Every structure is written in C-alpha cells, then in structure tokens.
Amino acid sequence: TTERPTLKVLFLSSDTGGGHRASAESLANQFKILYPGSTYDLLDVFADGGVPPYNTLVESYKHLSAHPSQWKLVYTLTNSRAMELIFDKHSKLMCEQAIRKSIQEYDPDVVVSVHPMMTNVPVLSCEKISEETGRHLPIFTVVTDLGSAHSTWFANGVDRMYIASDQIRELAKTRGNLPDGKLVQIGLPIRHQFAVQAKLLGDRMSEAGKAYQHKLRFDLDLPHVDRKTILVMGGGEGVGSLSNIVDALYNEFVVKGIDAVILVVCGRNEELKNELEDKDWDYVVSRFAMMKISTSPRKLSDLAFKKCTIPLDTEPINGCMGGGVTKTLRRILSASSLSRQNAVHDAVSINETGQNNSVGKSKEEPSPSNNLDLQQSNSDGEAIEKGSSKFQFSDTRHLEETFAECYTEISEDYQNSDPNEDQSVVTFDQKGSVAVVGLGFVTKMAEYMAAADVLVSKAGPGTIAEAAAVSLPVMLTSFLPGQEEGNIDFVVNGEFGEYISDTNPSDIAQELAKWLMDENKMAKLSDAAKAHGAPNAARDIVKNIGDLSLQWKKINDSRDVLNKAAEALSISTIEKD
Numbered sequence: 001t002t003e004r005p006t007l008k009v010l011f012l013s014s015d016t017g018g019g020h021r022a023s024a025e026s027l028a029n030q031f032k033i034l035y036p037g038s039t040y041d042l043l044d045v046f047a048d049g050g051v052p053p054y055n056t057l058v059e060s061y062k063h064l065s066a067h068p069s070q071w072k073l074v075y076t077l078t079n080s081r082a083m084e085l086i087f088d089k090h091s092k093l094m095c096e097q098a099i100r101k102s103i104q105e106y107d108p109d110v111v112v113s114v115h116p117m118m119t120n121v122p123v124l125s126c127e128k129i130s131e132e133t134g135r136h137l138p139i140f141t142v143v144t145d146l147g148s149a150h151s152t153w154f155a156n157g158v159d160r161m162y163i164a165s166d167q168i169r170e171l172a173k174t175r176g177n178l179p180d181g182k183l184v185q186i187g188l189p190i191r192h193q194f195a196v197q198a199k200l201l202g203d204r205m206s207e208a209g210k211a212y213q214h215k216l217r218f219d220l221d222l223p224h225v226d227r228k229t230i231l232v233m234g235g236g237e238g239v240g241s242l243s244n245i246v247d248a249l250y251n252e253f254v255v256k257g258i259d260a261v262i263l264v265v266c267g268r269n270e271e272l273k274n275e276l277e278d279k280d281w282d283y284v285v286s287r288f289a290m291m292k293i294s295t296s297p298r299k300l301s302d303l304a305f306k307k308c309t310i311p312l313d314t315e316p317i318n319g320c321m322g323g324g325v326t327k328t329l330r331r332i333l334s335a336s337s338l339s340r341q342n343a344v345h346d347a348v349s350i351n352e353t354g355q356n357n358s359v360g361k362s363k364e365e366p367s368p369s370n371n372l373d374l375q376q377s378n379s380d381g382e383a384i385e386k387g388s389s390k391f392q393f394s395d396t397r398h399l400e401e402t403f404a405e406c407y408t409e410i411s412e413d414y415q416n417s418d419p420n421e422d423q424s425v426v427t428f429d430q431k432g433s434v435a436v437v438g439l440g441f442v443t444k445m446a447e448y449m450a451a452a453d454v455l456v457s458k459a460g461p462g463t464i465a466e467a468a469a470v471s472l473p474v475m476l477t478s479f480l481p482g483q484e485e486g487n488i489d490f491v492v493n494g495e496f497g498e499y500i501s502d503t504n505p506s507d508i509a510q511e512l513a514k515w516l517m518d519e520n521k522m523a524k525l526s527d528a529a530k531a532h533g534a535p536n537a538a539r540d541i542v543k544n545i546g547d548l549s550l551q552w553k554k555i556n557d558s559r560d561v562l563n564k565a566a567e568a569l570s571i572s573t574i575e576k577d
Contacts, residue, residue: 008106009108115144122139190534194446219447227435228258233457245505247288248509254432457474459480472526
C-alpha cells in the first residue's frame with residue numbers, strides 16, 4: 001500500500017487574546033483529519049527570538065486591552081504607513097536571525113502564520129532558509145479578522161493569504177499590494193464542532209431545527225427547553241457592564257411577558273457567577289420599575305406598580321401603594337437626603353397639588369443603564385428648603401443607592417406591618433418567567449450557540465464567525481477600538497445583528513425583546529447570519545494549504561534526488577579524469 005502523505009506544520013502565533021490560538025488549533029485539528037499522521041507545533045517567534053519591545057507583546061496586550069483608550073492610541077499610531085515601515089525595518093534588523101534559527105530548529109514542511117506581528121520577519125526568514133537549503137519552505141498567512149485588520153498582516157512574500165471578507169481583501173490589496181492571485185477568500189477558521197452542529201441544526205427556524213434545539217437544551221441540562229434562550233458572553237468586559245446587561249434583559253423579558261432562559265458565560269469569573277446565583281431578581285424588577293417612575297414626571301398618586309388613579313387622600317385599592325408602605329415611600333421621596341441623589345437628568349419640581357414642571361427635559365427618556373452610570377454635568381443641585389412645598393431632584397450619586405434604601409425600608413415596613421392591611425403594593429405584575437443560568441468555563445460552545453436564539457457578545461471576530469456558522473443572530477455590545485470596529489460593520493451591514501453599547505443595557509434589552517417577539521425578524525436575522533457563515537472554513541483552508549505544501553514537498557524531494565544525482569555524476573567524472 002502507498003503511504004499517505006504527511007506534513008510537519010509550524011504555526012506562528014502569540015497569546016494576545018484567545019482568537020489566534022483558537023484559529024491555530026482549529027487548523028491543526030483539520031491537518032490531523034485530512035492528513036493523518038501529520039504533526040504540528042506552535043511558535044511565538046518573539047517570545048524567545050525577539051528583543052524589547054517585541055518580546056513583551058503578551059504583557060503589553062493584556063494591559064492595553066484592559067485600557068481601551070490606550071489601545072486605540074497605540075493601534076492608530078502603529079497602523080500608519082510611517083510606523084509600518086519603521087516596524088518592518090527595525091524588526092527585521094533586530095530579530096530576523098534569531099527567528100530564522102527558531103524556525104530551522106523545527107524543520108517544518110510548511111509555516112502558517114495566524115498573527116499580524118508574525119508575517120513580515122518570518123517571510124524573510126523562510127526565503128533565506130529556502131536559499132540556504134535549496135528547498136522551498138512555503139509560508140501562508142491566515143488573517144483572523146473580519147472587517148478591519150492591522151497593516152502588519154499583509155506581507156506580500158507569502159505563498160497565499162486566506163481572508164474572510166471583502167473588506168479584508170481590499171485592505172490586503174491597498175496596504176500590502178497583494179495580487180488577487182495570492183488572496184483566497186474562504187472564511188474565518190473555527191472549531192470543527194461548529195460544522196457538526198451547523199449540519200445537525202439545519203434551518204434553525206424550521207420545525208426540525210426547533211426540535212433539535214429542544215434536544216440540545218435537554219442534553220445541556222438547561223432549566224427549560226421550550227423557552228427563548230439568550231446566550232450572553234462578556235469577553236473582556238468587566239463584571240459591572242455584563243451584570244447590568246443581564247439585569248436589563250431579565251427586567252425587560254419579565255415586563256414584556258417573554259418566557260426565557262438567559263445563559264451567562266462567566267468563564268473563570270467566579271465573582272460574576274456567584275453574583276448571578278445570589279441575586280434577588282424580584283428586587284431587580286422593582287428597581288427598574290422605580291427608575292421608570294422616577295424618570296417620568298408624574299403625581300405621587302401614580303406611584304404604584306399597577307395602574308392606579310386613586311388620589312393620595314383616599315383609601316387605596318388592591319394593587320396600589322397604600323398604608324404604611326405609602327407613608328414610607330412618601331418619607332423617602334420627600335426626605336432632605338433625596339436632594340443629594342437622583343438619576344433624573346432634568347430638575348423636576350413637584351408641588352403639593354401634584355402638578356409637574358419639567359425644566360429642560362430632553363425628548364428621549366434616559367434609560368436605566370444611563371441612570372446607573374451617568375454623572376450629572378452640573379453637580380450643584382439646588383438644596384431643598386426645610387418646610388418648602390417644593391423640592392428638586394439632582395443627580396449627584398448613583399440612583400441605585402436610593403432605590404436600595406427605598407426597597408429596604410419598604411420591605412421592613414411590609415414585614416412589620418399589620419397583617420390585616422392590604423400589602424399587595426410590594427408585589428409586581430410580572431408577566432414573563434425568566435431563568436438566569438451562570439455558566440463556568442464552557443467546552444461545548446458550539447452546542448450552546450446552536451441551542452440559543454440570540455447571542456449577546458463583544459465584537460470578537462472568532463465569536464462572530466462561530467455565531468454565523470450556526471445561523472445565530474448577534475447583538476454586539478462592545479469592541480476594541482480600531483481592531484474590532486470593522487467587525488461591527490461586518491455584522492450590521494450583513495444584517496444579522498446590531499450594535500448597542502454596553503453603557504445602554506436597557507436599549508439592548510428592548511431591542512432584543514423586539515427581535516424575540518417577531519418571528520419574521522428572527523427568521524431574517526438567522527438567514528442573513530447563515531449567508532455570512534463558513535462552518536467548514538478551517539477544513540477548506542487546510543485542504544488548500546496541504547495540497548500546495550505537498551506539491552512543494554514533492555518538488556523539493558525531486559530536487560534532492562536530482563542534486564544527489566548531479567553530485568554523483570560530478571564525482572564520477574572527476575574520478576575518470
């Protein structure tokens with residue numbers, strides 16, 4: 001039997017974010033599937049063979065990605081043509097010999113770069129190795145960005161460059177002068193399991209697709225298999241922003257009557273996972289209800305959680321705020337301490353007759369998310385005069401603190417009140433049933449994405465590509481300036497998602513509620529996602545790289561045979577002479 005061809009593959013990458021390593025591993029897995037017996041290694045060429053600042057790449061990334069404004073500055077400066085030229089010349093001068101030595105130690109048949117910083121110098125090193133050995137060492141670049149990419153990706157000396165979008169094609173041609181013949185547009189390489197799930201899922205909006213989702217949810221041990229399922233991923237976001245998004249989703253679904261399961265991928269963030277497990281979700285709904293009331297000028301007689309039009313001086317009906325609870329709320333709202341805090345942007349005067357005067361009220365009501373985070377531009381709110389019939393709200397500390405105080409005092413009054421008194425005032429007309437599940441480190445991401453109806457995530461290219469592969473609509477909430485901005489365009493222009501900043505969690509929740517309540521909208525989003533997905537991209541890229549590499553290996557082996565034959569012929573000729 002003929003031996004099956006194998007390859008020694010060397011991947012060049014760095015742990016600046018998980019996406020590069022994930023791409024390398026997805027490609028490596030396909031090499032093992034398509035070319036059994038093949039081996040691979042992963043090399044960070046600057047970790048050992050670099051000099052400052054190149055050998056501090058990983059540490060610098062961790063710092064900058066946690067400080068977006070600094071990241072944007074560095075990214076913008078280094079993406080200029082002047083800095084591109086400086087980097088190219090300096091890195092080759094300082095690092096090329098060490099990088100060439102590192103590559104030679106692995107003695108690969110093919111080199112594949114999946115990192116923008118590891119193209120220009122390795123291309124030169126492979127050229128020199130080819131000259132020294134007489135065997136062509138092919139090098140390929142797999143660009144792991146979707147809509148925008150740093151100029152360092154586009155070194156012209158590669159054998160082929162694999163890209164995922166028209167936007168990257170244009171950048172490769174303008175910034176790297178690469179000809180179309182070297183550009184292969186397939187998609188972003190993602191894990192093989194996504195191709196498996198995409199095939200099993202089929203059309204997620206069909207009856208068969210929904211039945212498969214129910215099966216997946218059962219296998220994943222979700223609390224409900226027949227509810228709308230939202231997958232929330234934080235990526236590099238902090239606990240605060242992600243937690244606020246989940247709170248807003250919970251409240252919106254409850255209010256809108258959407259039965260749902262919210263899956264929150266916490267990873268190794270135990271703080272967030274514990275917070276979600278211990279959270280008082282009834283309080284979350286009450287807090288949003290109070291914020292909604294406070295941001296709309298109205299009479300105190302309207303301050304109830306069900307429709308109530310009974311004046312304050314009459315006995316409240318069932319469902320209205322009354323008794324000791326009403327007195328408590330009146331006391332809190334009219335206390336002088338309130339002058340120190342409220343999240344209403346505009347000063348609202350409330351007089352004894354219940355008439356409201358809004359000063360400079362904007363057309364758009366501030367959302368609860370803005371209330372939580374926004375600092376008022378004018379911190380000098382007018383103080384409340386003692387005994388005055390008027391008072392003003394001023395935003396000088398977080399609204400959540402006041403509502404926490406309000407909620408606590410109301411709860412205490414409720415617990416200590418006369419059992420015969422109507423206490424329905426502390427209950428809320430909750431229409432939707434919502435379960436929140438905090439997930440730890442997820443190893444079955446393909447299954448979770450196939451089981452979900454919507455993904456909420458930062459604009460990471462790998463995550464977007466994975467979602468599109470299983471036709472999953474996407475709500476993007478944050479991005480790294482420069483590097484990930486183009487990924488938002490890829491999603492929005494592709495019409496399979498939207499971007500709303502994580503500073504506006506209520507807007508995110510409201511938009512998602514609209515999607516989930518509109519089957520036609522969900523079908524359009526899903527179809528568009530599927531059209532932009534490439535679940536088999538890793539397989540197709542590896543097949544192309546592998547076939548070209550085997551051809552070069554065959555040519556190189558033939559050259560070796562010819563060179564040995566020529567050498568033998570030369571020796572025999574000398575002996576005859």
